[in-house]
Structure formats: structure tokens, C-alpha cells
Amino acid sequence: MEIRLKDNELTKRLYSLDALRGFDMFWIIGAEEIFHTLSEATHHPFWNALSNQFTHPYWNGFHAYDLIFPLFMFVSGISSVYSIDKSLQDGVGKNQLLLKVIKRGLILFILGLIYNNGLMIRQLTDFRIMSVLGRIGIGYTLSCIIYLYAGKKYQTIWFGGLLIGYWLILKFTTAPGFPMGDLTEEGNFASYFDRTILPGKLSRGIHDTVGLFNNIAAIATSLAGILTGAYLKNAASNENTKVKTMLAAGCISLALALVWNIDFPINKNMWSSSFVLYTTGWNLLLFTVFYYIIDVKQLRNWAFFFKVIGMNSILIYMSGKFIQWSYTNKGIFQWLSDLMGDPYNAVALAITGLSIKWFFLKFLYDKKIFLKI
Numbered sequence: 001m002e003i004r005l006k007d008n009e010l011t012k013r014l015y016s017l018d019a020l021r022g023f024d025m026f027w028i029i030g031a032e033e034i035f036h037t038l039s040e041a042t043h044h045p046f047w048n049a050l051s052n053q054f055t056h057p058y059w060n061g062f063h064a065y066d067l068i069f070p071l072f073m074f075v076s077g078i079s080s081v082y083s084i085d086k087s088l089q090d091g092v093g094k095n096q097l098l099l100k101v102i103k104r105g106l107i108l109f110i111l112g113l114i115y116n117n118g119l120m121i122r123q124l125t126d127f128r129i130m131s132v133l134g135r136i137g138i139g140y141t142l143s144c145i146i147y148l149y150a151g152k153k154y155q156t157i158w159f160g161g162l163l164i165g166y167w168l169i170l171k172f173t174t175a176p177g178f179p180m181g182d183l184t185e186e187g188n189f190a191s192y193f194d195r196t197i198l199p200g201k202l203s204r205g206i207h208d209t210v211g212l213f214n215n216i217a218a219i220a221t222s223l224a225g226i227l228t229g230a231y232l233k234n235a236a237s238n239e240n241t242k243v244k245t246m247l248a249a250g251c252i253s254l255a256l257a258l259v260w261n262i263d264f265p266i267n268k269n270m271w272s273s274s275f276v277l278y279t280t281g282w283n284l285l286l287f288t289v290f291y292y293i294i295d296v297k298q299l300r301n302w303a304f305f306f307k308v309i310g311m312n313s314i315l316i317y318m319s320g321k322f323i324q325w326s327y328t329n330k331g332i333f334q335w336l337s338d339l340m341g342d343p344y345n346a347v348a349l350a351i352t353g354l355s356i357k358w359f360f361l362k363f364l365y366d367k368k369i370f371l372k373i
Contacts, residue, residue: 016294017079019303020287022310024071027054029309029316030354032065037350041343059185060265062278069132069268070221070279071286072313073139077225078287080144081233094148101144104373108137111314115321127200128208133317135210139222147226155227162220163273167264169216170272183265190214190270207269214271221271224280228287239296243288250284253277308358308365315371316361329353 032054039051053064087097112131146158170189171181178187185191185207194202194211202208232242257266257278266274293299309316319325330337333352337345364370 014078014082014291014295015300015303015307016287016290017075018310019294019306020290020310021072021075021313022306022308023290024068024075025309025313025316026306027065027068029357030350033350034347034354037346041347056268059269060267062266062268062275066268066275067279067282069135070276071283073136073218073221074225074228074280074283075287076136076140077143077222077227078229078232079225080140080222081147081226081229084144084147085233097148098145101141101148105137105141107373108140109134111318112137115318118321124200128203129198129200130194130202130208130210130212132210135215135218138215139218142219143222143226146223147230152230155223155230159220159223159227162216162223163276166214166217167260167273170264170270183267183270185269188270209269217271217273217276220273220276221279224276224283228284232291243292243296246284246288246291250281250288252281253284254281257281305358308361311370312361312364314373315364316357319357325353325357329356332356 035047035050035054039047055063056065057063084097087100088094109131112133112135113129115133116128116131117126146155150158170183173189174180174182175187175189175192178184182188185204190211190213191207193213194208195206198208198212202211228246231245235242235245237245254277257274257276257280260274260277264272264274266272266278268275290303294303329349329352333349336352337349340348
């Protein structure tokens with residue numbers, strides 16, 4: 001899911017961004033299935049534990065798979081700084097850029113509607129409004145508006161204000177019939193707001209896993225990427241100092257999140273403020289490692305595999321709604337599945353399915369075909 005203005009210069013300067021975006025998408029397009037099938041085939045505690053990390057906790061808690069979504073929003077925030085600044089340097093006015101940002105946000109929101117509901121006409125009661133791409137569009141649009149019109153100090157104030165404001169709202173409100181500050185799935189105010197306001201259906205009936213109200217905190221996730229990109233691009237410090245600063249910021253963010261977790265649990269479903277700080281901490285650490293190895297030390301060959309994925313992230317994400325990848329996979333590699341036999345045939349198909357998608361993206365990469373928003 002790639003949000004770029006005209007970022008050819010960005011790609012040259014920060015190879016790590018496309019690589020990290022691709023690393024993120026790598027798990028979504030099928031890598032996690034390898035661990036699930038290995039767990040089912042072996043029932044070994046090691047593979048069971050890894051497989052569990054590639055699931056989402058039902059409510060409170062955190063697994064590694066919970067990082068995928070906020071990491072993408074974070075990376076998109078970083079890239080937005082470079083693309084917006086490049087446009088401003090080229091003489092594009094802020095108001096003109098604002099229209100472009102809004103347009104891109106709307107396109108992402110519409111793509112999210114298509115991803116959720118397909119292209120078939122259906123009754124409103126069967127229509128799901130909110131989506132992963134919709135949240136990315138909202139976070140991207142509003143964080144970019146803050147970057148365009150708020151100074152550096154006020155961008156930081158916005159970040160803290162969104163997190164604290166969201167926490168206070170949920171702490172001092174509730175769904176009818178529940179005690180004030182109730183943070184259960186049915187009792188928290190964000191879920192109640194969505195049940196009351198949103199037309200159509202929610203993903204869980206009483207709660208949507210990417211609801212409307214908790215975008216208040218989700219904007220802060222995109223804004224964290226904006227703040228990181230602005231620091232990386234504009235700070236006068238040398239590269240090594242920037243690396244140390246980002247590592248330190250990541251550790252501080254993790255520590256603050258764990259403290260806040262005592263009162264406001266780390267929870268992806270509510271996109272809690274502690275969840276934003278916790279994932280921002282890991283996002284900073286991951287990005288810093290990629291940036292240091294790829295852009296500072298110039299060790300890039302290994303990252304090409306992920307860059308191929310990252311350059312067409314929206315396309316490969318949406319492709320699952322229009323291409324029957326499992327049919328293609330079995331059509332080409334059913335012989336290998338039969339050769340492997342039970343229980344490892346599913347593992348083989350998980351690996352070949354991921355490989356087919358990668359070579360499809362490599363073909364597009366070689367032909368310089370990229371879906372851009």
C-alpha cells in the first residue's frame with residue numbers, strides 16, 4: 001500500500017523506505033502462512049509460538065502481527081515528508097498540495113470500500129464502510145495537513161494532544177449501561193460511537209476492528225512517521241547521530257507505552273494511545289536498523305527482494321480481490337504438493353504461493369509498471 005507523490009528522488013535517497021515497506025507487505029502477502037502451516041504440520045512448540053505471533057489477540061495484548069498495519073502508516077508518513085517538501089521546492093503551493101493530499105486520501109478510502117465489499121451492488125446493511133485502506137487514507141490526509149500548516153513545535157503538540165485527548169475521552173465516557181471508562185469491546189465509547197453513527201455493518205457486529213472514532217489515535221501513528229521523516233531530512237546532525245537519536249526515541253516510546261499500558265491497555269482494536277506509542281517505538285527501531293544498514297552503510301543487495309514488493313504494495317494488496325492466487329498456485333505446483341505429501345504439502349504450497357506473487361511483482365518491477373496513487 002504505497003502512498004507516493006513524485007518520489008523518484010525519494011527512492012534514490014532512501015532505499016530503506018521501499019525495502020521496509022516491502023518487508024512489511026511480505027508478511028501480508030503470504031509469509032505468515034508458512035509459519036501457520038509449519039505449526040499445523042509439526043505441532044512443535046517453537047513453530048506453534050511463531051504461528052501465534054502471526055495472529056491478532058482478540059482484544060487486549062500485542063502480537064508481532066499487530067505491528068504490520070501501524071508500520072505501514074509510519075513508513076508512509078516518512079515518505080510524505082520527502083514528497084511534500086520536493087513539491088514545495090518545485091514551486092507547488094500549499095493549497096494545491098492540499099487538494100492532491102485530499103484526492104489521494106479519498107482514492108485510498110474508495111479502494112478500501114472496494115476491498116471490503118467488491119464491485120457488486122448490495123444493500124447498505126451488508127456494506128462495510130471502514131477499512132484498512134480507509135484508515136491509511138484518513139491518517140495520511142490529516143497528518144499531511146498538519147505537516148503542511150503547523151510548525152514543528154505544533155506538530156509535536158498535535159501528536160501528544162491526539163493521544164492524550166483520545167485517552168481522556170475513553171476514560172471519562174462510556175457506552176450506555178456501562179461504568180465510566182469501561183474499555184471492554186462492548187462498553188468502550190469508541191465502539192459505541194461507531195455502532196451509533198456508522199451505516200452498514202461492523203466487522204464484529206458491536207465493534208469494527210478499523211472503526212471511525214479511533215482514527216483520532218491512528219492519525220498520531222501517521223504523524224509519528226511525519227515527525228521522523230522531518231527529523232531525518234531536516235536535522236543538521238550527521239547520520240550516526242540521527243541513528244542514535246532515533247534508537248533512543250524508539251526505546252523511550254516503548255517505555256512510555258508500557259507505563260501507559262497500566263491504565264490504558266495496549267490494544268490494536270481500540271488503537272489505544274499506548275498501542276500507538278508501543279508500535280511507534282518498534283517502528284522507530286525497525287526503520288533505524290533498515291536505514292543504518294541500507295542507506296548509511298550502503299549494504300543494499302539483500303534488500304532488493306523486499307524493494308520489489310514495496311514498490312507495488314497497493315497493487316499486490318488489492319490483487320487478492322481480483323486474482324485467484326490459490327488457483328494459480330495449485331495449477332502450477334500441485335505436483336509438488338502431491339510429491340511432498342501430508343502434512344508438509346501445505347507448507348510447500350505456502351512457499352510456492354508466496355514465490356508466485358514475488359515473481360509477478362518482479363515482472364512488473366522489470367517492466368517499470370507501478371501502481372501509484
